[in-house]
Amino acid sequence: MSAAEETMQERQAALKGLGTSRKRVEDARFTQGKGNYVDDIKMPNMLFGDFVRSQHAHARVVSIDKTAALELPGVVAVLTAEDLEPLSLHWMPTLAGDKQMVLADGKVLFQGQEVAFVVAEDRYIAADAVDLVKVEYEELPVLVDPFKAELPDAPVLREDIADQKEGAHGPRRHPNHIFTWEQGDKAAAEAVIEEAPVVAEEMVYYHRTHPCPMETCGAVASMDKVNGKLTLWGTFQAPHVVRTVASLLSGIAEHNIRVVSPDIGGGFGNKVGVYPGYVCSIVASIVTGQPVKWIEDRMENLSATAFARDYWMQGKIAATKEGKILGLWCHTTADHGAFDACADPTKYPAGFMNICTGSYDIPTAYLAVDGIYTNKAPGGVAYRCSFRVTEAAYFIERMIEVLAIKLNMDAADLRALNFIKKEQFPYQSALGWEYDSGDYHTAWNKALDAVDYRGLRQQQSQQVEDFKAGKTRKLMGIGLCHFTEIVGAGPVKNCDILGMGMFDSCEIRIHPTGSAIARLGTISQGQGHATTFAQILATEIGISADDITIEEGDTDTAPYGLGTYGSRSTPVAGAATAMAGRKIRAKAQMIAAYLLEVHDNDLEWEIDRFVVKGAPERFKTMKEVAFASYTQEIPGVEPGLEAVSYYDPPNMTYPFGAYICVMDIDVDTGVTDIRKFYALDDCGTRINPMIIEGQVHGGLTEALAIALGQEIAYDELGNVKTGSLMDFFIPTSWETPNYETDFTETPSPHHPIGAKGVGESPNVGGVPAFSNAINDAFRAFGLTHTHMPHDHWRIWKTANDLGLHS
Amino acid sequence: MIPGRFEYHQPDSVPAAVGLLSDLGDEARVIAGGHSLIPMMKLRLAMPEHLIDLRAIDSLKQISVAGSTVTIGAMATQSDLIDSTELATAAPIVRETALQIADPQVRYVGTIGGNVANGDPGNDMPALMQCLNASFHLHGPDGERQVPAREFYEAAYFTARDDLEILTGISFPACEGGYAYEKQKRKIGDYATAAAAVLLSKAADSSCSQAAIALTNLADTPLYCQEASDHLVQSGVTDASIDAAVQSALGQIEPVDDNRGPVEFKKHAAKVILKRAIENAWARA
Ligand SMILES: Cc1cc2nc3c(=O)[nH]c(=O)nc-3n(C[C@H](O)[C@H](O)[C@H](O)COP(=O)(O)OP(=O)(O)OC[C@H]3O[C@@H](n4cnc5c(N)ncnc54)[C@H](O)[C@@H]3O)c2cc1C
Secondary structure: OOHHHHHHHHHHHHHOOOOOOOOOOOHHHHHOOOOOEHHHOOOOOOEEEEEEEOOOOOEEEEEEEOHHHHHOOOEEEEEOHHHHHHHOOOEEEOOOOOEEEOOOOOEEOOOOOEEEEEEEOOHHHHHHHHHHOEEEEEEOOOOOOHHHOOOOOOOOOOHHHOOOOEEOOEEOOOOOEEEEEEEEOHHHHHHHHHHOOEEEEEEEEEEEEOOOOOOOOEEEEEEEOOOOEEEEEEOOOOHHHHHHHHHHHHOOOHHHEEEEOOEOOOOOOOOOOOOHHHHHHHHHHHHHOOOEEEEOOHHHHHHHOOEEEEEEEEEEEEEOOOOOEEEEEEEEEEEOOOOOOOOOOOOOOOOOHHHOOOOEOOOEEEEEEEEEOOOOOOEEEOOOOOOOHHHHHHHHHHHHHHHHHHHOOOHHHHHHHHEOOHHHOOEEOOOOOEEOOOOHHHHHHHHHHHHOHHHHHHHHHHHHHHHHOOOOOEEEEEEEEEEEOOEOOOOOOOOEEOOEEOOEEEEEEEOOOOOEEEEEOOOOOOOOHHHHHHHHHHHHHOOOHHHEEEEEOEOOOOOOOOOOOOOOHHHHHHHHHHHHHHHHHHHHHHHHHHHHOOOHHHEEEEOOEEEEOOEEEEEEEHHHHHHHHHHOOOOOOOOOOEEEEEEOOOOOEOOEEEEEEEEEEEOOOOOEEEEEEEEEEEOEOOOOHHHHHHHHHHHHHHHHHHHHOOOOOEOOOOOEOOOOOOOOOOOOOOOOOOOEEEEOOOOOOOOOOOEOOOOOHHHHHHHHHHHHHHHHHOHHHOOOOOOOOOOHHHHHHHHHHOOOOO | OOOOOOEEEOOOOHHHHHHHHHHHHHHEEEEOOOOOHHHHHHOOOOOOOEEEEOOOOHHHHOEEEEOOEEEEEOOOEHHHHHHOHHHHHHOHHHHHHHOOOOOHHHHHHOEHHHHHHOOOOOOOHHHHHHHOOOEEEEEEOOEEEEEEHHHOEEEOOEEOOOOOOEEEEEEEEOOOOEEEEEEEOOOOOOOOOEEEEEEEEEOOOOOEEEEEEEEEOOOOOOEEOHHHHHHHHHHOOOHHHHHHHHHHHHOOOOOOOEOOEOHHHHHHHHHHHHHHHHHHHHHHO
16 A cells, blocks of 8 residues: 555544544533533522423313412412413414413313423422412313214313314314325225235224433523523424424514523434423513423323324235235324324324335325324324334334235245335335335345344244144244335425424534534434534545534524434435535635635545645645635635535435344243344445444334333323333333344435435334234234234233133 | 422431331331332322431341341341342342342342331232241330231231331341242333242152242232142142142232233233242252
C-alpha cells in the first residue's frame, strides 16, 4: 500500500462517517446518571400538579367538592373542568380529528380519567390533597367489548357527539362508532374469495398493550408574566407540533412559546400525543404565575396515557391449490377507547394498516377498519412501529401461516412462492402503496440457510413423534416471519399531522475553525441521533463526526420539524441532513475554486477536501474552506458557511427483514424457552451497524414482551387489571434470549443516502415471529390459531383444549 | 405513588424497638427491608403514622449454625442467606429458595424476617419455613415466645404474631437428605404461580425416612402437607406414591383466579411443580 493510499484510508476512518460503528456520544452522560430529564428540571417557586382520577370506567360526575383540599396548607389551587371552560380548555382536539376532555366535563369515560388537577407547593402535599377532593359519581353501564358497542342496549358513551352523523373520517352509523375506513376493491376481492379454490379464514386479535417507556410522561410549564413568554419542557416526541398546538389552544402567539424536549427516557409512541397533564400545567402556571411541574407515575402511565394496538382483524386469504395467493380481505374492529386519540397522519384513521398485503404479490385486496368507542383509555399509538404497521404485519404473517395449514404446505415455501420479486420494484400494491425497493428472496434464503431450516423441521417432526410416544413433554415451534414495513412519513402531499406537512429539517453551521453544529426538527428518545446524524454529515461534508454537535428539541433554536416516531428520523430528517450537507459542499466548492484559482468544475470531492482534477497535490480541505469563508473576502459569495434544508420525501421507505424464532414449549406448565432467534434486517444503507444492532435487540425484546405476556387487560367493569409492573410484563436480562443479527443491504432509490430506517423493524417483525413459533409448535396437533399474549396459562389452555394433558 | 405522612424511628436494640412499638401502639409498624411495606404505603393501602426501622439493630443480622440448629436473625437479607457458606451446607434449600425470590436488587434489601412476618401468601419463605419445621422467635412487652411456622399463618396478612411483638429470629434443625424448591413464575420479580418446598431423606434400604412438603401461593396461607409427607414415608418413593402424595396435597390447595391464570390452570401447575420438586429432591437424597 502506498503512503498516499494509506492516508486516504486514515482520512476516511478519521471522519467516522457512514458505515462506522461509532460509539454513542450520548452514553457517557446516560451511563453516569448525568442525563437531564424533565423531572430533573427544578425552578425557584416551582409548584407540583397531581390528578384526581376516576376509579369508575363510566359514570356521571354529580359533584366535586374541593373545600377540604383547598384548606390543606400548601395547596394553591384545584382546577376542574368548570375552571377551564372559560378558557375553552376543558376539551382539546386530538390528533385524530376527535376531541378529548382535559378534565371530566360532567362524566367520566374510562378508569383513570383526569377529573381535577391539584396544585401544591410540593409533591407530597399535592398527593395528600388529591385524597381530599371529594367526587360524587353516579355509575353508568360500562362498555368494554367493541363487538357490543352497537347492540340496542349499549350505553352511549360520547353524549357530546351522539347526534353527529359525520365524523372526521366520514359517516358514523352509531353514537359509539367513530369511522369506517375502506381501501382497495371490495367487490373484486370478494369475488376472488368467492371463486378461489382455497380460502383460509381467521380472526386475528392483536391485544391491547402499552409502550411503557422507562420515563413516564411529564411537563414543566413556566409562564413569565413580565415578558409574556411561556416555556414548556416536556416529554414530547414532536416539540414543534406541541408549540403550534399550544399556541392555537391558548391564544399565546407562537413566538412567545418555547417548547423544549430535554433528554427523553424512551417514547415508543407514548409521547407523541398531547395529554391533559400538559394542558393543566400550562393553565396552572398561567393562573399562579409560578412554574408548575407534572410527572405521572407508572400506574397513571399504564392506565391513562396512550395505549397501543387493540385490533380485531378478521381475515380471508384466497389461493390456488398450488399456493399462489389470489386475494386478501380484512375487516378490522378497532377499539379506540373513550376518545379517538390515535396519533396517525390526518388522512389515515387506521394508520398504514393498508400495508397488510405484506411482502407478497397479492393482486386483489380489500381492507375495512371500523373505529369504535369503549370505556377504556384513549390512544392507539404506534408503539415502536410506523402507524398500525405492527398490526398489519402480524395480520398477514398469521394469515400466511393459516393458509399454509389449509394448503398443507410448508410455510417458508409458501412465502417464497408469493414474495414480490426483485424485478417488480418499484411495486404497486393492491392497497395503494408504491414499495421503493426490495430483494426478499435473497434475504429469505440467507435466513433459512443460516438456521438450517430444513434440519430444524426434521428435528421438529422427530420431537412430535417423541411427544406422541411419551418420551418428552416438550414441543418445538419454528416461528417464521418476513415483514415489510412502511416508514418515513412522509410526503406532504398525503401526510400531515393537524395540517402540518410531515417534512423534516436540518440546519447546519460550520464554525470558522472547521467544526460544526447541526440542528434538526426531530428529537432522540434513545435512538442515538447525536451519533448517527453526525455520521451522515461527516460523510457529506468531510468534517469528522467528533467535530459535529447535533442538537434537537428546543423550538427556539431548532428548525421546524414533525418529530421522531414512525421510524421517520433517518428517512426524513436524515435526508434533510444529507441535503443540507450538500448545500454546504456546493458553497464550499465555490470558495475552494476561488482559493485554488480554478474553475468550480475543475475540482473533485475526495473524502474531506476539494482536489484539482489531475493535480492531486493541489487541494483545499473543508476545514481550510470554512476558515476562509469567515476570514477572507470571496467575490460573489456571502461570508460564512451555513445551510438549511427542509426535506419533503417523495415516497415512504420500505425496510424489510426475515426473522426466525425457535422455541421450546413445556406443554404442562406453558413455560417457553427461546432456543434461537435469528434476525436479518434490510434497512437500506447502514449508517452505524452497532446502533442498528442495538435497535434490533431492543425492538426484539419489546416484541418478545408483547407476544409472550405484555398486556393492558380490563375486567368487565372496565377496571384495569394490569396497571403495574407486577403484572405488565417488561423483560429483564433474564427473560431476554440471545439474538443473532444479520443483514442484506438494498438501498432506497429515492433517499439521498439510501437509508430506510430500522428502529421499529424488530418490533414489527418480532411479534409475528414469536407468536408464529407458539402456533407452529401445536400445528401437528391440529391448532390453526391462538391469540396473543402467549403467557403460561394461555399456552397451557391451548394444549389442554387440544387434549394434550390427558 | 406517594405515601402519607409518617414519623421515622430507628431504635438500636430489641428492647428499645419493643418499647417504641408498645408506646406508639396501633399506628406504628415495624419496617425491615421495606420491599413489601413501602409499595403498600405508596399505594396508600398501608398508612402507618410511625415506622420503626430495625436496620440499626446489629444483633438481628446474624446467621449461625450451632450443632444441628440453624438460627437466622430477622434482619438477615435474602442476599445474606445466599452468601452464607454455613447455611449452604446446613440447609442448602434456603439458598435455592432465596435465589428464586425477586431480583438481586430486591434481595440485597428484603429480609427473611419481613418475608415471613408479612403474611403475604405470595412470599416464598413461609412455606419453606414450614417445610423446615422452623420456629419463629417473637419478642413482645411480655418477653419472648416461640411459635412453630406450621402454626403461624392464619389467613392472608394475619399471623399469630401479636401487633406489639417483633419477630427477632428463626431457628430450625439442619437438613439432611435431598431438597428442592421448585417455583413457576411468569418472570423475574414475580410471585409464584405455584411453588413447592420438599425435603426427603433416603434410608440405607432406599426407603424414605423423612419427608416434608409445603406449598406457596396456592391458598391464602402457605400450606404444610402433612398427609402427603406421611404418605411418602409410609409407602416409599415410587411413581405411584408420588402421584398419591401429589393428589393428597392438591386436596389442600385453594388457588384463586388472577392474572397468572384461572384456578384450573393453577391446580395443574401445582401438580406438575410439586411432582417435579419431589422427584428432584429424591434424586438428590
Ligand atoms: C419487585 C419485587 C419482587 C418480589 N418478589 C418476591 C418473590 O418472588 N418472593 C418473595 O417471597 N418475596 C418477593 N418480594 C418481597 C420481598 O422479598 C420482600 O423484601 C419481603 O417480602 C419483605 O421483606 P422486607 O424486609 O422488605 O419487609 P418489609 O417490607 O419491611 O416488611 C413487611 C411486613 O412485615 C413486617 N415486618 C418486617 N419485619 C418484621 C419483624 N422483624 N417483626 C415483625 N414484623 C415485621 C412489616 O411491618 C411489614 O408489615 C418481592 C418484592 C419486590 C419489590
